Amino acid sequence: MNYYFHIPFCRSKCGYCAFYSEPSPDPGMFDAYLDKLERELDAAPLPPPDTVYLGGGTPTLFDPARLERLFRLIRQKLAPKTGTEISIEANPETLDRGKIRLIRDFANRISLGVQSFSAEHRRTLGRDCTQRALQYAIDLIREAKFPEWNIDLIYAIPGATRRDFFNDLATAARAGATHISCYSLTPEEGARLCDRLQPDEEEAATLWEAIPQQLAPWEFRRYEISNYALPGHECRHNVNVWRGGLLRGFGPAAASFDGALRYAQAASLTEWLAGAPPELDEIPGAARLNEIFAVNLRTTSGWTPHLWSRVPGADGWEARLRLARSAAKETSPEFFDISPGRITLSSSGLLFWNTIAEVLL
């Protein structure tokens, strides 16, 4: 079982983000959240975790006492074995030495939301983090010797040059990150700066194509459309979820997948605290299989019957082959690489994954 905890609090709202979170929360909200989480964790027996992921929002917005309580609850209820991947997302301006010590005792993977190493481009994105806070956070993470650490970057920011983005990649790699996630700027509808933050899509495609070569000197390799890792440092939580692994989500807006049904908790702290029932996503079995298939095609290892055998209700190689061939006919044969026992997308196929997914789904 893979566990996801959504901690829905942020210091302020970034200009491009419309994902559910509560900006400038008061500590009373933190306590209400933790009390409810404790009740939920007590409510049912939970199988031992394969992975644990604390995302947000900004989990590290909690003060040390509340972070400690959160970690204690998860340890007591899930009893993760040594070596279980435990990830936590962090924003630089919320980290200090005391918190890093607590986090390092609990988690073996940290994901730092940098987005850009340029203060000017972070301002464009509407992210308030000083250069000093960013450097301090990186120093703390390096000193703490996390075996796995990710840096999130955004590219195609208006006003940023290619050289700026390539510098960001090199800075992240030189800092010692083992994993780099790169997302093209995609302002979500309803985001504060949505109108102002429209990326140049052609430039975004050019930058995406250049990433593997830019990261090659440090031996990073692309393993999913937006994710790059040193060999053996892929995010296990994400890989498990992409492959149709079971997911149990806690907190507002957290999604779960029980092997047949997917459901999402209410995207509102107030409703979640009041016990609103989760929203069921009733996709018929065949569509669910196509969805898992399409998501796996985002990865460079693609789809194999071996992975499929763990997905409940999965069909066989012939059925997937037929689907891939008909999608190739409708899009482009150059998008697919089909070899015995494996279906992957070519580099141009990955770039047009959205189009392929529309056909598959």
Ligand code: SF4
């Ligand atoms: S991008 Fe992350 S830190 Fe910024 S508002 Fe959204 S959830 Fe919060």
